[in-house]
Amino acid sequence: MRMSELSERSGISVASIKFYQREGLLPAGERTSANQASYDESHVERLRLVRALIEVGGLSVAAVRAVLGAADADLPIDSTLGIAQYAIPRSIEADSAHSARGDAELERVVAAAGWTVSAQNPGRVMAARVIDSYLRLDHEELLGVLDTYARAADEVARADLGTMAHQPDRAAMAGTVVVGTVLGDVLFAGLRRMAQESITHEVYRGTAG
Amino acid sequence: MRMSELSERSGISVASIKFYQREGLLPAGERTSANQASYDESHVERLRLVRALIEVGGLSVAAVRAVLGAADADLPIDSTLGIAQYAIPRSIEADSAHSARGDAELERVVAAAGWTVSAQNPGRVMAARVIDSYLRLDHEELLGVLDTYARAADEVARADLGTMAHQPDRAAMAGTVVVGTVLGDVLFAGLRRMAQESITHEVYRGTAG
Numbered sequence: 451m452r453m454s455e456l457s458e459r460s461g462i463s464v465a466s467i468k469f470y471q472r473e474g475l476l477p478a479g480e481r482t483s484a485n486q487a488s489y490d491e492s493h494v495e496r497l498r499l500v501r502a503l504i505e506v507g508g509l510s511v512a513a514v515r516a517v518l519g520a521a522d523a524d525l526p527i528d529s530t531l532g533i534a535q536y537a538i539p540r541s542i543e544a545d546s547a548h549s550a551r552g553d554a555e556l557e558r559v560v561a562a563a564g565w566t567v568s569a570q571n572p573g574r575v576m577a578a579r580v581i582d583s584y585l586r587l588d589h590e591e592l593l594g595v596l597d598t599y600a601r602a603a604d605e606v607a608r609a610d611l612g613t614m615a616h617q618p619d620r621a622a623m624a625g626t627v628v629v630g631t632v633l634g635d636v637l638f639a640g641l642r643r644m645a646q647e648s649i650t651h652e653v654y655r656g657t658a659g
Numbered sequence: 660m661r662m663s664e665l666s667e668r669s670g671i672s673v674a675s676i677k678f679y680q681r682e683g684l685l686p687a688g689e690r691t692s693a694n695q696a697s698y699d700e701s702h703v704e705r706l707r708l709v710r711a712l713i714e715v716g717g718l719s720v721a722a723v724r725a726v727l728g729a730a731d732a733d734l735p736i737d738s739t740l741g742i743a744q745y746a747i748p749r750s751i752e753a754d755s756a757h758s759a760r761g762d763a764e765l766e767r768v769v770a771a772a773g774w775t776v777s778a779q780n781p782g783r784v785m786a787a788r789v790i791d792s793y794l795r796l797d798h799e800e801l802l803g804v805l806d807t808y809a810r811a812a813d814e815v816a817r818a819d820l821g822t823m824a825h826q827p828d829r830a831a832m833a834g835t836v837v838v839g840t841v842l843g844d845v846l847f848a849g850l851r852r853m854a855q856e857s858i859t860h861e862v863y864r865g866t867a868g
Contacts, residue, residue, distance in 0.1 A: 576849030587834075591835060
């Protein structure tokens with residue numbers, strides 16, 4: 451199909467498609483003349499994936515390039531997972547400054563959860579910065595939720611990895627890893643808000659009754 | 660204290676403090692002369708909170724203004740929670756388009772979890788868009804994790820609300836709601852990455868042994 455049809459099929463403007471191509475997120479089409487190329491179903495699928503990672507997952511173009519590069523390369527699946535884990539929404543990338551107190555508290559949580567986690571895991575900086583903020587903002591009471599969060603994260607991660615394990619081949623597994631890791635953050639954040647509302651009502655009903 | 664000391668104490672540049680003031684995120688100081696004002700401890704604390712919500716939580720300035728307005732006003736605590744729930748990282752705000760299939764699948768998850776959730780809950784759009792993306796991207800296998808995510812979200816939300824309930828007064832409770840709701844997303848996303856790494860090793864050890 452031609453560029454115009456690719457745009458129609460994917461619901462993405464020609465200008466955006468050209469931008470994604472320049473940024474290396476979309477493989478070139480098959481050249482059919484000096485200034486025309488032909489695209490196939492794989493291009494439609496790739497565009498949908500790019501759009502979901504950017505718009506639903508909140509990734510930057512650079513982060514999308516990194517995770518798609520990992521999924522395309524024939525890397526071992528745990529390397530693909532490692533790269534997907536680094537794909538953090540662009541609003542939260544920023545710097546990594548946090549205090550030793552945040553690190554120490556996180557280390558306690560990791561030990562209680564029985565986890566073995568490398569120093570390079572990108573989740574460490576995310577979690578340590580939040581713990582650090584709780585301390586700096588005088589919200590020590592929020593440290594009380596840490597072990598519950600860690601237990602819940604353990605269950606969610608087991609479900610994530612179970613899904614990957616049942617994929618037929620490495621390419622399918624890589625797709626599941628990338629999509630599930632990036633969008634799973636947003637899914638959980640949404641469900642948490644729904645649960646909070648429901649449980650608030652439950653508690654109010656309880657005290658009113 | 661003067662502006663220069665406020666900057667030093669909070670670690671935030673004078674230019675940024677003036678920007679936050681113009682944007683209505685920081686109350687005015689007490690005017691001491693035509694072009695000088697005096698600030699106190701409450702301004703230092705407010706600046707730290709603004710910084711954490713923007714840099715660690717990934718909120719936009721508009722979202723910070725909304726949640727701080729809610730925390731400052733003497734609203735019932737469930738209204739404050741509702742407003743804090745709308746404070747979604749700026750990278751994920753975007754539009755709310757998603758399909759009826761995503762909604763239907765989400766409705767099933769809500770029923771299975773036993774939740775009562777209003778149509779306006781902002782988590783609905785977040786979760787429905789992710790489910791919709793799983794379907795569009797042909798990753799139906801990822802629907803298999805939904806109930807586990809919902810159970811984990813339920814546990815996390817109970818911990819969140821338990822923390823609020825133990826605060827001494829409404830103002831302290833509002834602070835806990837705002838900080839815990841916004842930064843809790845990032846905390847969970849970090850812990851999930853750590854759990855994924857640890858469980859991957861566990862599984863590899865299992866199959867290798």
